[in-house]
Amino acid sequence: MIRRWVLYPLLLAALLGPWYFPGNAEACVGRKLILGALQEDRQDMVSKLLSILIHERTGTTVEVEYFASEEKLMEKVRKGKVNLYVGYAGAALEGFGKGPATGSPEEDYRTAKRLFEEELNLIWLKPMGFSGRDQAGRTLGWAGVVVSKEALKKFPALPRLLEKIGSRVVLKDEVLDDLVEKGRDRKPAKVARGFLKQEKLI
């Protein structure tokens, strides 16, 4: 049995600890968003485009977290640990158990948008202009930014900003592939920044 003269100081230290030894948990570098991305070249480039666009236009810090599979990414999204990511509508439907996709990318996008909002509290923004494809070259459907409703409460202006990619600047497959290719010779972030600047988005 622990003696009182040992126990009480321990209790007191536990009570006073957080006050006495200030940590950096509340340290603030401003508002922050976590953007999830799959570990592949196109997702890497798109995540850089989005994170730079958000940071440059709003001052918000965006941290990109990479995932080996869509399942792992979605697990974090469901837990609210990832605020936004780029999804592919056809693949999303299949992952959601509502596949196979219809063959109409527009139809798939509409269905994914409705289901994700109803059942996962996730909002698909307007399509960005390119389609997902797997390593065998099969298409995974139109790509769009998917944002949690929680994040939209904190950042209500996010859709207007992010939808500039897809409306003002359509990120077609060939445009994205060209950026990815350029990113092999130079730093992808530098390529992404250069593209956004050239398109007068930042």
Add this chain to the structure above:
Amino acid sequence: MIRVLTGALALLIAFPGPGKAGEGSKTGVSGVIEGRVTWSGEVSVDGVIVVREGGELTVAPGTRVRFVPRDADGDGIGDSELRVEGALVVAGTRQEPVIFTSAAREPAAADWKYVMINHARRADVRYAVFEYAFSGVQIHYTRGTFDSIVSRHNVDGFRFSTAPVTLRDSYLTGNGNGIRFEERGVGAVIENNVIETNRIGIFAVIRCTGLTRFAGNILENNSSYSIKLGDEQAQDLPVEGNWWGTADGAAIESTFFDGRVEPGMGKVLFRPFLDERPVPGEKMAELMERWSNR
């Protein structure tokens, strides 16, 4: 029982341990400052120093404060910082400035977090250098005077929000943003500074309504823009009476990211502007000579 608790408290006070940052603590300090404390000589900060509401930290001329680069949370920003909730007096002189810097052998921006002055009593800072931080200085909800400071090689050189601050005769160079601010109903004074060779000279993020007076500043050679407005900065930003590196109005306009580029955003109102480069005074010339990136 009371005797036991009193004894335990006495033990904590008698052996403050590595978490107490007081006078004479010069190596690897972190912790809290509650009374009046003066730093001088070499001070190494490893972790977080908090100057509590009733505390006052004075930094003597010639003091060099080095922040140990440590990034435990892996967010790319060093964790060491000085947080002020009480009062901060940085008493550098022209001959002996105070230097807040990184302890890294090869320092880089964001090695340490910032000097954060938030809801504090006051900040009076003269002849101080802030370098290799995430934000050299961040000040919010606090009255402060910053005179003849240098902020360089930071992500944000000088960042303020909702704070009646005066920044004058200072040199901001080599930062991501020389100045980043949000007025939010409180005006500041930014005058007679040199803001050069940053990526962005001034970033007006949001809710800036012209309460802040920018005058007599030299803004030149900022690589992306001299002024950038944030995505939600819909109001115009008046900044008359500054030098923009040229007397050509159209050329000056091309250095703004504002409503001229992005409809829906406000515009930078820069006319009338100084049509000749002001000659920096002797003090400023000295700062530029010593701390310039060129």
